[in-house]
Amino acid sequence: MLHHKRMPYRRLGTLLLTAGMLSALLTGCGKNKDGDYPGSSKGDVIATYKDGGKVTATEYDKYAAAQAFTSPDKAMYMQIEELKENFVKQYIVSKVLAPQISDADKKTVNDGVDEFEKQLKAELDGASGNQLKSYLDESKLSAGDVAKIYKHDYSFRLYYINKVNELKPNVTEDELKAQYDKDPSAFNxxxxxxxxxxxxxxxxxxxxxxxxxxxxxxxxxxxxxxxxxxxxxxxxxxxxxxxxxxxxxxxxxxxxxxxxxxxxxxxxxxxxxxxxxxxxxxxxxxxxxxxxxxATAFDKLTDANKDTLKSVVAQTKTGDFLTAEQDKLGIKVTLPAPAESPSASPSASPSVSPSASAK
Incomplete structure (x- = not known):
């Protein structure tokens, strides 16, 4: 019950680099098509990046609103004007990288989306359905939009996990000790x-x-x-x-x-x-x-403890990698003056989420 831990991400300023950004129809790698994303053809352009990529205000708003179904905390932070620029940049990074997952992972994602859609339909047909429908209408979201956004959230999570697992074997004993020394009490x-x-x-x-x-x-x-x-x-x-x-x-x-x-x-x-x-x-x-x-001294750590430390170090290195990828994209964000935004959110939402975790 108390072991309820979310996957940690690299901090950019005061933000966590989250596990998902926006949905794509995952067909191959390389340059993504902005038209694959809900709302990408509507609204003012608020960001541009390498090779003619762009993000519109409508696209971002749909993405932010859809987070209330799977990541309520994230949805709340995304409405804070001072944090939006960082979220837009993170969103763009995932638009570029999420399509690069393997075919096997794409199948895993598609299976997860099928289950999510079933649960979403059950919620909409259930006792809280009218409230959820009102939220969708207010946010100008369709159930299909929410499913697509969930699909990309899941895809980027798998991309992130794969990168962490790729870097874990290269973590050195000195790096483990340095990470342990940051908070020895974590192993009490x-x-x-x-x-x-x-x-x-x-x-x-x-x-x-x-x-x-x-x-x-x-x-x-x-x-x-x-x-x-x-x-x-x-x-x-x-x-x-x-x-x-x-x-x-x-x-x-x-x-x-x-x-x-x-x-x-x-x-x-x-x-x-x-x-x-x-x-x-x-x-x-x-x-x-x-x-x-x-207390547990470093030389008394179990293999499981050391694996936890390896994951933390690898997550930090993955964050550094994603930040470097972000820098390569030449992102330019131009947000409009702050405007009042709706504060409504669904009080009940599908609880399905990707079960994969970095190990």
């Missing part, structure tokens, strides 16, 4: 108990209760524990973490690096044996007690 091993009170379901993005309501319940649970309440009984009654609620909220001798950031930070910093104040993560609020914590 801890035993913790916790009780989770959800605010939002991170899989469906459905609101379970308000943050205020979740925090109040978490504080009440902490008070019960502070007064001598039984972890087993209270976890069964209140916790919404299916992975630990029937075990007194216990995670025993676990590597903190596998947990989401807020939970990991608490496991690394809370006083041992003391029930801390509720900690917020993307799952909701956690009442946490750290029962033990042990």
């Amino acid at each position: 091993v801890a035993t913790v108990r916790h009780i989770l009170i959800k605010a939002t379901d991170p899989t469906t993005q459905q609101t379970v209760r308000t943050d205020e309501e979740a925090l109040k319940i978490a504080k009440d649970v902490k008070a019960k524990l502070d007064a001598g309440g039984d972890w087993n009984a209270l976890a069964k009654e209140f916790s919404e973490d299916d992975g630990s609620k029937d075990n007194g909220g216990l995670y025993e001798n676990a590597e903190v690096n596998g947990w989401v950031q807020g939970f990991k930070d608490a496991a690394n910093t809370q006083e041992i044996g003391v029930i801390g104040d509720p900690v917020q993560t993307e799952f909701g609020y956690h009442v946490i007690k750290v029962e033990s914590r042990t």
Whole structure:
């Protein structure tokens, strides 16, 4: 439950280089056709790049709006005027590189798109269908547009993963040690108990209760524990973490690096044996007690630990590669003056996403 980690990307300024940009009909490699992209023939041109490539305002807006179905956080950041130029550049990089995936990967993508379209249709035909249809209409998106954009998101993710895996074997021991030294606490091993009170379901993005309501319940649970309440009984009654609620909220001798950031930070910093104040993560609020914590020296890392470090180093090198590719494209971005944009987003969306991950 708590091992909900998104694939990390190279930061460009304050942005993550995300795994997908816009959809293409993946037919071969080389120069892409701007006409393959939803909205590419409409609106003012906001960016140009090598060999006559261009991006229009309509094209970008459709892409940004479609992200609400699969990457709500990204969709929110894409509406921030100060960040748009970087997102446009990243978008262009993926337009050029995504078509270069192998035929085998293209088949994987097509199979994934088929499943996505089925889930999207089910959502549109379901209880939240009218709201989703309204969002599509407001955003001037068709279901086909969303599927095409998803297709390219998935394609570029596979391109990214392949590049990471290509670079991993060349990572040196010195590079591993340098990466480890940046955050040795990432490899701490801890035993913790916790009780989770959800605010939002991170899989469906459905609101379970308000943050205020979740925090109040978490504080009440902490008070019960502070007064001598039984972890087993209270976890069964209140916790919404299916992975630990029937075990007194216990995670025993676990590597903190596998947990989401807020939970990991608490496991690394809370006083041992003391029930801390509720900690917020993307799952909701956690009442946490750290029962033990042990550091892991570099020479004691497991093969799995070293593989994790290799992936991080390779991801950084992949980010450098993508930045270099971006520089080669001669991108020129000319955005209009900031204008008010719609803030609506679908409250329910298909949860299907590419299952591949860099290893």
